[in-house]
Amino acid sequence: MHDNDLAIDIRGVTKRYEEHVAVRDLSLQVPRGAVYGLLGPNGAGKTTTIRMLLDIIAPDAGSIAIFGRPNRESGLLNRVGYLPEERGLYRKMQVRRVLRFLAELKGLKAGEADKRIDEWLDRFGLKTKERDWGDSKVDELSRGMQQKVQFIATLIHDPDLVILDEPFSGLDPINAQALKDAVVELKRRGKTVVFSTHVMENAERMCDAVCIIARGEKVLDGQVTEVRSSSGRRNVALALVGNTAARPSENGVGQVLGDRQLVRHFDDNNRYFEIELAQGADAQDLLHRLIQAGARIERFELILPSLHQIFIERVGASNVETGMSGHG
Amino acid sequence: MDKFWVVAKREYLERVRSRWFVMMTLFVPVFITAIFLIPAWVTARSAAGTGSRNIVILDATGTGLGKRVSAILTSDTTAAQRASAATAPQPQVREVTAAALPAAEDSATREVMRPNNVVGYLVLDDSTLSTRRVRYAGRNASSIVDTDKLKSAVRQAFTAVMLQREGVKPETISLISNLSLSMSQTRIDERGKGGSGQAAIFLGVGIGVLLLMSIIFHGQNVLRGVLEEKSTRVAEVVISSIKPEMLLAGKVAGAGAVGLTQQVLWIAISAYLITNFAPLVLKSAGVPVSGGGGSALGVSLGGLTVGLFIVIVLYFLFGFVFYASLLAAAGSMVNTEQDAQQAAMPIMYLLIGSWLFVNSVIVNPTGTIAKVLSWLPFSSPIIMPMRMGLSPVPWTSVAGSLAVCALGCVLAIWLAARIYRVGMLMYGKRPSLAEVARWVRYA
Numbered sequence: 104m105h106d107n108d109l110a111i112d113i114r115g116v117t118k119r120y121e122e123h124v125a126v127r128d129l130s131l132q133v134p135r136g137a138v139y140g141l142l143g144p145n146g147a148g149k150t151t152t153i154r155m156l157l158d159i160i161a162p163d164a165g166s167i168a169i170f171g172r173p174n175r176e177s178g179l180l181n182r183v184g185y186l187p188e189e190r191g192l193y194r195k196m197q198v199r200r201v202l203r204f205l206a207e208l209k210g211l212k213a214g215e216a217d218k219r220i221d222e223w224l225d226r227f228g229l230k231t232k233e234r235d236w237g238d239s240k241v242d243e244l245s246r247g248m249q250q251k252v253q254f255i256a257t258l259i260h261d262p263d264l265v266i267l268d269e270p271f272s273g274l275d276p277i278n279a280q281a282l283k284d285a286v287v288e289l290k291r292r293g294k295t296v297v298f299s300t301h302v303m304e305n306a307e308r309m310c311d312a313v314c315i316i317a318r319g320e321k322v323l324d325g326q327v328t329e330v331r332s333s334s335g336r337r338n339v340a341l342a343l344v345g346n347t348a349a350r351p352s353e354n355g356v357g358q359v360l361g362d363r364q365l366v367r368h369f370d371d372n373n374r375y376f377e378i379e380l381a382q383g384a385d386a387q388d389l390l391h392r393l394i395q396a397g398a399r400i401e402r403f404e405l406i407l408p409s410l411h412q413i414f415i416e417r418v419g420a421s422n423v424e425t426g427m428s429g430h431g
Numbered sequence: 432m433d434k435f436w437v438v439a440k441r442e443y444l445e446r447v448r449s450r451w452f453v454m455m456t457l458f459v460p461v462f463i464t465a466i467f468l469i470p471a472w473v474t475a476r477s478a479a480g481t482g483s484r485n486i487v488i489l490d491a492t493g494t495g496l497g498k499r500v501s502a503i504l505t506s507d508t509t510a511a512q513r514a515s516a517a518t519a520p521q522p523q524v525r526e527v528t529a530a531a532l533p534a535a536e537d538s539a540t541r542e543v544m545r546p547n548n549v550v551g552y553l554v555l556d557d558s559t560l561s562t563r564r565v566r567y568a569g570r571n572a573s574s575i576v577d578t579d580k581l582k583s584a585v586r587q588a589f590t591a592v593m594l595q596r597e598g599v600k601p602e603t604i605s606l607i608s609n610l611s612l613s614m615s616q617t618r619i620d621e622r623g624k625g626g627s628g629q630a631a632i633f634l635g636v637g638i639g640v641l642l643l644m645s646i647i648f649h650g651q652n653v654l655r656g657v658l659e660e661k662s663t664r665v666a667e668v669v670i671s672s673i674k675p676e677m678l679l680a681g682k683v684a685g686a687g688a689v690g691l692t693q694q695v696l697w698i699a700i701s702a703y704l705i706t707n708f709a710p711l712v713l714k715s716a717g718v719p720v721s722g723g724g725g726s727a728l729g730v731s732l733g734g735l736t737v738g739l740f741i742v743i744v745l746y747f748l749f750g751f752v753f754y755a756s757l758l759a760a761a762g763s764m765v766n767t768e769q770d771a772q773q774a775a776m777p778i779m780y781l782l783i784g785s786w787l788f789v790n791s792v793i794v795n796p797t798g799t800i801a802k803v804l805s806w807l808p809f810s811s812p813i814i815m816p817m818r819m820g821l822s823p824v825p826w827t828s829v830a831g832s833l834a835v836c837a838l839g840c841v842l843a844i845w846l847a848a849r850i851y852r853v854g855m856l857m858y859g860k861r862p863s864l865a866e867v868a869r870w871v872r873y874a
Contacts, residue, residue: 185671191662256668
């Protein structure tokens with residue numbers, strides 16, 4: 104087996120639909136063993152890209168390779184695990200049978216599948232001394248349990264590449280934590296994980312590299328640290344004692360922040376402000392002015408702009424809104 | 432190909448395990464047995480009935496006609512009834528004059544109206560002799576079996592009286608009046624004598640019904656299964672692991688295997704029930720039964736040869752694949768059960784439409800309608816086996832029609848797969864025909 108260093112190599116891919124272009128001339132490379140984030144507003148073309156990657160739909164132009172081989176090659180997708188955004192299982196089927204079916208579809212032998220199913224059910228607390236949920240129908244499981252089963256189905260065949268479409272949507276904090284742990288463990292084992300999200304915090308926390316797409320086009324991509332420093336800017340995180348941050352204009356702080364000479368833009372995060380300094384402005388000046396204005400400072404920190412800031416800046420808030428109606 | 436079997440296996444096992452399958456598999460044979468046995472029981476029951484004998488005969492002809500009718504009614508018994516003949520009522524013959532007839536009728540009417548008495552009265556008078564008119568009034572006046580029996584008894588008696596007048600010997604008369612006829616029908620074709628004509632019709636129609644039922648039940652099941660995969664959103668995970676064409680083929684094959692399993696069980700259970708219950712049922716109706724119940728009901732599959740059997744199986748498979756693929760495509764286009772039924776309509780029209788011509792094919796198996804329908808891929812699976820059962824069909828026609836049918840299947844699968852590929856991931860409103868055509872072009 105001759106594998107490439109890239110887990111995914113998408114080149115010049117375009118997908119047109121009747122009324123619009125879902126993905127336009129998109130190229131992106133995901134190195135092996137990376138945790139990669141596909142970021143974009145709803146309707147940006149994330150799901151379309153993922154579906155083309157999985158050969159569910161065919162691109163109109165461009166090429167897609169997985170582990171250096173064309174993704175249409177038979178058997179190749181057996182090495183890929185996929186968790187779609189819209190999740191569901193056969194409702195009337197026994198959990199164990201659903202999992203065996205999905206595992207067999209990925210080329211696993213029934214005996215091996217059964218062994219792994221037991222391990223996974225055990226690990227996710229779906230098989231305890233009191234109750235083995237594997238023998239229940241999918242219907243009888245709670246939503247959280249169904250999500251676990253779905254996640255088992257994604258990983259049961261021990262894929263080398265795991266693709267998760269909006270994996271955090273609809274997860275409670277406990278399952279979200281379990282998912283995060285699972286991703287980290289996959290990376291430790293040398294697997295490649297690609298996930299799409301429009302929640303930048305998740306991406307910032309977990310991803311080695313990201314690609315931001317909007318309106319079907321790539322806006323930027325690269326290592327997360329590179330992306331954050333590439334803007335050449337440094338931002339300031341400012342938190343004030345008490346909950347004064349909510350109404351800065353009342354205590355003179357607002358006047359400082361409103362000074363266009365000093366501050367280009369600020370974003371009220373409620374707990375703290377993310378402040379983008381104006382061209383040529385010095386953070387020390389800002390600190391000085393703030394103290395003069397009588398601000399009681401709890402936190403003053405030079406930070407890289409968050410992915411969220413970059414995202415808003417590059418994609419534009421209006422785009423996020425218009426993108427809401429479409430389907431990614 | 433492995434994945435095809437995985438899908439087919441799931442489809443088969445999940446359906447066979449379902450409560451619905453178990454219930455239908457048991458219920459239908461009971462139903463079929465009932466359909467066979469209830470009419471047989473009713474017929475046997477009324478044949479054994481004595482309604483036509485518990486009557487008053489008013490004879491104003493003065494020729495002894497009434498006595499003869501009574502004698503015929505009494506002697507018209509089967510072996511079983513003969514046992515109870517001693518207790519069975521005899522017709523009461525009252526010979527009256529023409530003038531006394533109205534009064535006698537009045538009193539007979541009153542007798543019938545009294546409960547647990549005679550059930551009716553028969554009037555024989557001059558008009559019977561001159562214009563062959565007979566009147567009957569009674570509680571069972573609308574019973575076809577009873578009135579037929581009376582009519583034939585009067586006819587026999589009348590013939591006897593006429594023959595007697597012509598001076599025919601009494602022995603000859605009795606021979607003529609008790610003459611009973613039985614005819615056996617045998618079909619002849621190029622290969623020589625075949626099974627009975629009735630068995631061929633039974634076989635032909637039976638095959639058609641089985642195919643029709645399995646397409647309606649299991650084809651619709653494919654549609655519902657596709658719809659389920661779509662609405663539960665499991666489709667996307669499945670399609671990311673297997674080509675839609677393979678998924679479609681596996682689903683159709685699995686559902687088809689369920690259909691075949693069910694039919695084999697239906698036939699086996701029905702045959703068992705009928706052979707074991709027919710004698711019991713008929714006995715309870717007072718009819719003695721010798722041998723198996725099946726033969727008592729005149730059912731035999733004498734016309735079935737190995738060649739015909741293979742052809743039937745081929746038509747069955749092609750027919751099922753053709754319709755089930757299209758139904759799967761219909762299921763993939765929509766999101767709700769109601770929309771699915773609507774999308775399936777045109778396909779079901781093709782099927783039901785073909786079935787509407789069955790009668791004309793039975794009446795004229797070599798006619799133009801039969802010939803045309805046995806070539807079209809959507810109707811040939813139903814019509815051709817029936818035609819072959821009814822009349823000889825040249826093997827070139829069978830081979831040609833099977834080839835056309837196979838081609839039709841390939842086209843149906845191709846079309847279905849393209850619609851399926853796009854439709855499975857389309858949510859939202861039901862697509863128009865134009866949109867579906869676009870899917871087919873771009874998929």
